[in-house]
Amino acid sequence: METESSIQVYYGDNLDVLRQMPDESVDLMYIDPPFNTGIRQIRRRFHTESGCRVLEDTYGYRDSFDDFLGFLRPRMEEAYRILKAHGSLFFHLDYREIHYCKVMLDTIFGRDSFINEIIWAYDYGARSKKKWSAKHDNILWYAKNPEEYVFNYEDMDRIPYMAPGLVGAEKAARGKTPTDVWWHTIVSPNSREKTGYATQKPLDILRRIVKIHSRRGDTLMDFFAGSGTFGEAAAQLGRNCILVDCNPQAVAVMKRRFRSYSVQWFGCEGIAMAQAPRKSASAGSRKKTQAKEGACTD
Numbered sequence: 001m002e003t004e005s006s007i008q009v010y011y012g013d014n015l016d017v018l019r020q021m022p023d024e025s026v027d028l029m030y031i032d033p034p035f036n037t038g039i040r041q042i043r044r045r046f047h048t049e050s051g052c053r054v055l056e057d058t059y060g061y062r063d064s065f066d067d068f069l070g071f072l073r074p075r076m077e078e079a080y081r082i083l084k085a086h087g088s089l090f091f092h093l094d095y096r097e098i099h100y101c102k103v104m105l106d107t108i109f110g111r112d113s114f115i116n117e118i119i120w121a122y123d124y125g126a127r128s129k130k131k132w133s134a135k136h137d138n139i140l141w142y143a144k145n146p147e148e149y150v151f152n153y154e155d156m157d158r159i160p161y162m163a164p165g166l167v168g169a170e171k172a173a174r175g176k177t178p179t180d181v182w183w184h185t186i187v188s189p190n191s192r193e194k195t196g197y198a199t200q201k202p203l204d205i206l207r208r209i210v211k212i213h214s215r216r217g218d219t220l221m222d223f224f225a226g227s228g229t230f231g232e233a234a235a236q237l238g239r240n241c242i243l244v245d246c247n248p249q250a251v252a253v254m255k256r257r258f259r260s261y262s263v264q265w266f267g268c269e270g271i272a273m274a275q276a277p278r279k280s281a282s283a284g285s286r287k288k289t290q291a292k293e294g295a296c297t298d
Protein backbone atom coordinates (compact mmCIF):
# COMPACT_ATOMS: atom_id res chain seq x y z
CA MET A 1 0.00 0.00 0.00
CA GLU A 2 1.26 3.48 -0.92
CA THR A 3 0.69 6.00 1.84
CA GLU A 4 2.75 9.05 0.86
CA SER A 5 -0.22 10.97 -0.50
CA SER A 6 -2.03 13.57 1.59
CA ILE A 7 -5.59 13.45 2.88
CA GLN A 8 -7.46 16.52 4.13
CA VAL A 9 -10.73 16.07 6.01
CA TYR A 10 -13.12 18.97 6.60
CA TYR A 11 -16.01 18.74 9.04
CA GLY A 12 -18.86 21.03 7.97
CA ASP A 13 -21.30 21.93 5.26
CA ASN A 14 -19.66 21.22 1.94
CA LEU A 15 -21.04 24.41 0.37
CA ASP A 16 -18.93 26.50 2.75
CA VAL A 17 -15.82 24.48 1.93
CA LEU A 18 -16.48 24.49 -1.81
CA ARG A 19 -16.95 28.27 -1.87
CA GLN A 20 -13.50 28.74 -0.37
CA MET A 21 -11.70 26.60 -2.92
CA PRO A 22 -9.79 28.14 -5.81
CA ASP A 23 -10.96 27.79 -9.42
CA GLU A 24 -9.68 24.79 -11.38
CA SER A 25 -7.86 23.17 -8.47
CA VAL A 26 -9.21 19.57 -8.49
CA ASP A 27 -8.47 16.85 -11.06
CA LEU A 28 -11.19 14.35 -10.18
CA MET A 29 -14.34 14.46 -8.08
CA TYR A 30 -16.50 11.61 -6.93
CA ILE A 31 -19.63 12.30 -4.91
CA ASP A 32 -22.25 10.05 -3.41
CA PRO A 33 -24.85 12.43 -1.94
CA PRO A 34 -27.64 11.21 0.33
CA PHE A 35 -30.20 9.36 -1.87
CA ASN A 36 -33.50 11.19 -1.76
CA THR A 37 -35.83 8.33 -0.91
CA GLY A 38 -38.82 9.93 -2.65
CA ILE A 39 -41.25 9.04 0.13
CA ARG A 40 -44.40 11.12 -0.22
CA GLN A 41 -44.97 13.40 2.71
CA ILE A 42 -47.53 16.04 3.52
CA ARG A 43 -45.75 19.34 3.79
CA ARG A 44 -47.75 22.43 4.62
CA ARG A 45 -46.55 25.71 3.09
CA PHE A 46 -47.51 29.10 4.42
CA HIS A 47 -47.02 32.68 3.41
CA THR A 48 -47.66 35.76 5.49
CA GLU A 49 -50.41 38.26 4.65
CA SER A 50 -51.07 41.25 6.90
CA GLY A 51 -49.19 39.52 9.66
CA CYS A 52 -51.24 36.30 9.40
CA ARG A 53 -49.92 32.94 8.30
CA VAL A 54 -51.97 31.78 5.30
CA LEU A 55 -52.04 28.17 4.26
CA GLU A 56 -50.97 27.75 0.60
CA ASP A 57 -51.39 24.03 0.05
CA THR A 58 -51.54 20.74 1.82
CA TYR A 59 -50.72 18.48 -1.11
CA GLY A 60 -48.30 15.71 -0.60
CA TYR A 61 -45.18 15.60 -2.68
CA ARG A 62 -42.08 13.52 -2.82
CA ASP A 63 -40.05 14.38 0.20
CA SER A 64 -37.44 17.02 -0.58
CA PHE A 65 -37.74 16.56 -4.33
CA ASP A 66 -37.59 20.24 -5.11
CA ASP A 67 -35.34 20.83 -2.17
CA PHE A 68 -33.05 18.03 -3.28
CA LEU A 69 -32.21 19.64 -6.61
CA GLY A 70 -32.19 23.04 -4.94
CA PHE A 71 -29.76 21.65 -2.38
CA LEU A 72 -27.52 20.05 -4.98
CA ARG A 73 -27.42 22.74 -7.68
CA PRO A 74 -25.26 25.37 -5.92
CA ARG A 75 -22.87 22.62 -4.84
CA MET A 76 -22.61 21.27 -8.38
CA GLU A 77 -22.02 24.76 -9.76
CA GLU A 78 -19.15 25.15 -7.32
CA ALA A 79 -17.87 21.69 -8.27
CA TYR A 80 -17.80 22.73 -11.93
CA ARG A 81 -15.87 25.89 -11.09
CA ILE A 82 -13.33 23.98 -8.99
CA LEU A 83 -12.67 21.20 -11.50
CA LYS A 84 -9.58 21.59 -13.65
CA ALA A 85 -10.07 21.93 -17.41
CA HIS A 86 -9.32 18.22 -17.99
CA GLY A 87 -11.16 17.15 -14.81
CA SER A 88 -14.02 14.69 -14.39
CA LEU A 89 -16.96 14.35 -12.05
CA PHE A 90 -18.43 11.01 -10.99
CA PHE A 91 -21.90 11.46 -9.53
CA HIS A 92 -23.42 8.49 -7.69
CA LEU A 93 -27.14 8.06 -6.95
CA ASP A 94 -29.84 5.49 -7.59
CA TYR A 95 -32.90 5.17 -9.83
CA ARG A 96 -35.05 7.51 -7.75
CA GLU A 97 -33.32 10.82 -8.50
CA ILE A 98 -30.68 10.11 -11.10
CA HIS A 99 -32.77 11.26 -14.09
CA TYR A 100 -33.58 14.63 -12.56
CA CYS A 101 -29.95 15.09 -11.57
CA LYS A 102 -28.79 14.15 -15.08
CA VAL A 103 -30.89 16.98 -16.51
CA MET A 104 -29.56 19.39 -13.87
CA LEU A 105 -25.94 18.37 -14.50
CA ASP A 106 -26.44 18.72 -18.27
CA THR A 107 -27.37 22.35 -17.70
CA ILE A 108 -24.21 22.95 -15.64
CA PHE A 109 -21.65 20.90 -17.60
CA GLY A 110 -23.33 20.89 -21.04
CA ARG A 111 -24.78 17.74 -22.60
CA ASP A 112 -21.61 17.08 -24.57
CA SER A 113 -19.73 16.67 -21.31
CA PHE A 114 -21.80 13.66 -20.31
CA ILE A 115 -19.63 10.66 -21.20
CA ASN A 116 -21.10 7.58 -19.51
CA GLU A 117 -23.72 6.29 -17.15
CA ILE A 118 -22.12 3.49 -15.18
CA ILE A 119 -24.45 0.94 -13.67
CA TRP A 120 -23.12 -0.62 -10.52
CA ALA A 121 -25.04 -3.89 -10.29
CA TYR A 122 -25.10 -5.94 -7.10
CA ASP A 123 -27.09 -8.83 -5.87
CA TYR A 124 -27.88 -8.70 -2.22
CA GLY A 125 -30.89 -8.42 0.07
CA ALA A 126 -34.60 -9.02 -0.23
CA ARG A 127 -36.41 -9.40 -3.56
CA SER A 128 -39.76 -7.91 -4.49
CA LYS A 129 -42.65 -10.12 -5.53
CA LYS A 130 -44.46 -7.15 -7.10
CA LYS A 131 -41.86 -5.68 -9.47
CA TRP A 132 -38.30 -6.25 -10.68
CA SER A 133 -36.08 -5.85 -7.67
CA ALA A 134 -33.89 -2.76 -7.93
CA LYS A 135 -30.32 -3.98 -7.52
CA HIS A 136 -28.20 -1.28 -9.06
CA ASP A 137 -26.89 2.25 -8.53
CA ASN A 138 -26.15 4.82 -11.23
CA ILE A 139 -22.90 6.71 -11.58
CA LEU A 140 -22.81 9.57 -14.10
CA TRP A 141 -19.48 10.56 -15.58
CA TYR A 142 -19.04 14.15 -16.77
CA ALA A 143 -15.80 15.42 -18.28
CA LYS A 144 -15.42 19.20 -18.05
CA ASN A 145 -13.80 19.11 -21.50
CA PRO A 146 -15.29 16.20 -23.49
CA GLU A 147 -12.38 16.45 -25.96
CA GLU A 148 -9.64 16.07 -23.34
CA TYR A 149 -9.93 14.07 -20.16
CA VAL A 150 -8.05 11.35 -18.28
CA PHE A 151 -8.93 7.79 -19.28
CA ASN A 152 -6.09 5.40 -18.47
CA TYR A 153 -7.30 2.55 -20.64
CA GLU A 154 -4.10 0.55 -20.19
CA ASP A 155 -4.59 0.48 -16.43
CA MET A 156 -8.00 -1.14 -16.66
CA ASP A 157 -8.49 -4.35 -14.72
CA ARG A 158 -9.67 -7.43 -16.59
CA ILE A 159 -12.79 -9.43 -15.81
CA PRO A 160 -13.69 -13.02 -16.75
CA TYR A 161 -15.63 -13.74 -19.94
CA MET A 162 -19.17 -14.97 -19.39
CA ALA A 163 -18.61 -17.74 -21.93
CA PRO A 164 -14.83 -18.34 -21.92
CA GLY A 165 -15.25 -21.42 -24.13
CA LEU A 166 -16.22 -19.16 -27.05
CA VAL A 167 -13.06 -17.02 -27.10
CA GLY A 168 -10.11 -19.37 -26.93
CA ALA A 169 -7.75 -20.15 -24.07
CA GLU A 170 -5.44 -17.14 -24.38
CA LYS A 171 -8.22 -14.57 -24.43
CA ALA A 172 -10.09 -16.39 -21.71
CA ALA A 173 -6.99 -16.35 -19.49
CA ARG A 174 -6.45 -12.62 -20.08
CA GLY A 175 -10.09 -11.73 -19.48
CA LYS A 176 -11.92 -8.77 -20.98
CA THR A 177 -12.18 -5.07 -20.14
CA PRO A 178 -15.21 -3.98 -18.15
CA THR A 179 -18.11 -2.14 -19.81
CA ASP A 180 -20.40 0.48 -18.30
CA VAL A 181 -22.05 -2.23 -16.20
CA TRP A 182 -19.95 -3.02 -13.15
CA TRP A 183 -20.90 -6.12 -11.19
CA HIS A 184 -19.67 -5.95 -7.65
CA THR A 185 -21.06 -7.00 -4.32
CA ILE A 186 -22.02 -4.39 -1.72
CA VAL A 187 -19.79 -4.02 1.34
CA SER A 188 -20.67 -7.17 3.20
CA PRO A 189 -21.64 -6.70 6.86
CA ASN A 190 -18.76 -9.05 7.68
CA SER A 191 -16.11 -7.94 5.27
CA ARG A 192 -12.77 -6.61 6.41
CA GLU A 193 -13.41 -3.26 4.71
CA LYS A 194 -16.60 -2.61 6.68
CA THR A 195 -16.31 0.60 8.70
CA GLY A 196 -19.75 0.54 10.31
CA TYR A 197 -20.96 3.57 8.29
CA ALA A 198 -24.38 2.75 6.84
CA THR A 199 -23.91 3.92 3.27
CA GLN A 200 -20.31 2.85 2.75
CA LYS A 201 -19.45 2.06 -0.89
CA PRO A 202 -17.09 -0.73 -1.98
CA LEU A 203 -13.44 0.26 -2.15
CA ASP A 204 -12.84 -1.59 -5.43
CA ILE A 205 -15.52 0.39 -7.25
CA LEU A 206 -13.87 3.64 -6.20
CA ARG A 207 -10.36 2.34 -6.83
CA ARG A 208 -11.38 1.67 -10.44
CA ILE A 209 -12.59 5.27 -10.82
CA VAL A 210 -9.42 6.68 -9.24
CA LYS A 211 -7.10 4.47 -11.27
CA ILE A 212 -8.67 5.08 -14.67
CA HIS A 213 -9.57 8.76 -14.30
CA SER A 214 -6.61 10.34 -12.49
CA ARG A 215 -2.84 10.26 -12.26
CA ARG A 216 -0.44 9.81 -9.37
CA GLY A 217 -0.05 13.06 -7.42
CA ASP A 218 -3.38 14.47 -8.65
CA THR A 219 -5.80 16.24 -6.30
CA LEU A 220 -9.10 14.44 -5.82
CA MET A 221 -12.19 15.46 -3.88
CA ASP A 222 -15.31 13.90 -2.36
CA PHE A 223 -17.52 16.44 -0.62
CA PHE A 224 -20.09 13.89 0.59
CA ALA A 225 -17.36 11.73 2.07
CA GLY A 226 -19.22 9.52 4.57
CA SER A 227 -16.77 6.88 5.77
CA GLY A 228 -14.06 8.20 3.40
CA THR A 229 -13.96 5.33 0.90
CA PHE A 230 -12.92 7.61 -1.96
CA GLY A 231 -10.13 9.04 0.19
CA GLU A 232 -8.80 5.58 0.95
CA ALA A 233 -8.91 4.59 -2.73
CA ALA A 234 -7.05 7.82 -3.60
CA ALA A 235 -4.39 7.36 -0.93
CA GLN A 236 -3.81 3.71 -1.84
CA LEU A 237 -3.12 4.79 -5.43
CA GLY A 238 -0.82 7.71 -4.63
CA ARG A 239 -3.31 10.56 -5.14
CA ASN A 240 -4.12 13.42 -2.74
CA CYS A 241 -7.67 13.77 -1.55
CA ILE A 242 -9.91 16.42 0.03
CA LEU A 243 -12.89 15.01 1.93
CA VAL A 244 -15.84 16.88 3.45
CA ASP A 245 -18.72 15.70 5.59
CA CYS A 246 -21.14 17.47 7.92
CA ASN A 247 -21.88 14.42 10.06
CA PRO A 248 -19.64 14.01 13.13
CA GLN A 249 -20.16 10.24 12.93
CA ALA A 250 -18.63 10.24 9.45
CA VAL A 251 -15.61 12.13 10.78
CA ALA A 252 -15.34 9.70 13.71
CA VAL A 253 -15.35 6.76 11.29
CA MET A 254 -12.75 8.46 9.07
CA LYS A 255 -10.54 9.05 12.11
CA ARG A 256 -10.52 5.31 12.65
CA ARG A 257 -10.19 4.41 8.98
CA PHE A 258 -7.27 6.77 8.38
CA ARG A 259 -5.43 6.15 11.65
CA SER A 260 -2.35 4.88 9.80
CA TYR A 261 -2.40 7.67 7.19
CA SER A 262 -1.10 11.20 7.42
CA VAL A 263 -4.23 13.36 7.57
CA GLN A 264 -4.89 17.08 8.10
CA TRP A 265 -8.11 17.54 10.04
CA PHE A 266 -10.05 20.80 9.72
CA GLY A 267 -12.76 21.61 12.26
CA CYS A 268 -12.66 18.07 13.56
CA GLU A 269 -11.34 18.81 17.06
CA GLY A 270 -13.51 17.26 19.73
CA ILE A 271 -14.72 14.41 17.50
CA ALA A 272 -13.41 11.15 18.90
CA MET A 273 -12.34 8.19 16.80
CA ALA A 274 -15.15 5.67 16.21
CA GLN A 275 -15.04 2.26 17.84
CA ALA A 276 -14.10 -0.70 15.65
CA PRO A 277 -17.21 -2.01 13.89
CA ARG A 278 -18.75 -5.09 15.43
CA LYS A 279 -18.73 -8.30 13.46
CA SER A 280 -22.18 -9.75 13.14
CA ALA A 281 -21.46 -13.39 12.42
CA SER A 282 -19.09 -16.17 13.30
CA ALA A 283 -16.11 -16.90 11.08
CA GLY A 284 -17.89 -19.98 9.70
CA SER A 285 -21.05 -18.22 8.65
CA ARG A 286 -18.93 -15.29 7.39
CA LYS A 287 -17.21 -17.60 4.93
CA LYS A 288 -20.56 -18.86 3.70
CA THR A 289 -21.90 -15.31 3.35
CA GLN A 290 -18.84 -14.18 1.42
CA ALA A 291 -19.08 -17.11 -0.91
CA LYS A 292 -22.74 -16.33 -1.58
CA GLU A 293 -22.04 -12.63 -2.15
CA GLY A 294 -18.82 -13.05 -4.09
CA ALA A 295 -18.18 -10.45 -6.76
CA CYS A 296 -19.68 -11.65 -10.01
CA THR A 297 -18.75 -10.61 -13.51
CA ASP A 298 -20.67 -10.91 -16.74
Ligand SMILES: C[S@@+](CC[C@H](N)C(=O)[O-])C[C@H]1O[C@@H](n2cnc3c(N)ncnc32)[C@H](O)[C@@H]1O
Pocket residue numbers: 012013014015032033034035197199200201202223224225226227228229230244245246247250
Ligand atom coordinates in the same frame (compact mmCIF):
# COMPACT_ATOMS: atom_id res chain seq x y z
C1 LIG B 1 -24.28 8.39 0.92
S1 LIG B 1 -23.22 9.08 2.15
C2 LIG B 1 -21.60 8.89 1.46
C3 LIG B 1 -21.02 7.51 1.68
C4 LIG B 1 -19.58 7.36 1.21
N1 LIG B 1 -19.49 7.33 -0.24
C5 LIG B 1 -18.93 6.12 1.77
O1 LIG B 1 -18.44 5.25 1.02
O2 LIG B 1 -18.94 5.97 2.99
C6 LIG B 1 -23.56 10.78 2.00
C7 LIG B 1 -22.85 11.65 3.00
O3 LIG B 1 -23.11 13.02 2.70
C8 LIG B 1 -23.06 13.74 3.92
N2 LIG B 1 -23.68 15.04 3.72
C9 LIG B 1 -24.99 15.32 3.52
N3 LIG B 1 -25.18 16.65 3.37
C10 LIG B 1 -23.95 17.23 3.47
C11 LIG B 1 -23.49 18.58 3.43
N4 LIG B 1 -24.32 19.58 3.19
N5 LIG B 1 -22.17 18.79 3.60
C12 LIG B 1 -21.32 17.77 3.81
N6 LIG B 1 -21.70 16.48 3.87
C13 LIG B 1 -23.00 16.20 3.69
C14 LIG B 1 -23.76 12.82 4.91
O4 LIG B 1 -23.40 13.12 6.24
C15 LIG B 1 -23.28 11.44 4.45
O5 LIG B 1 -22.19 11.02 5.20
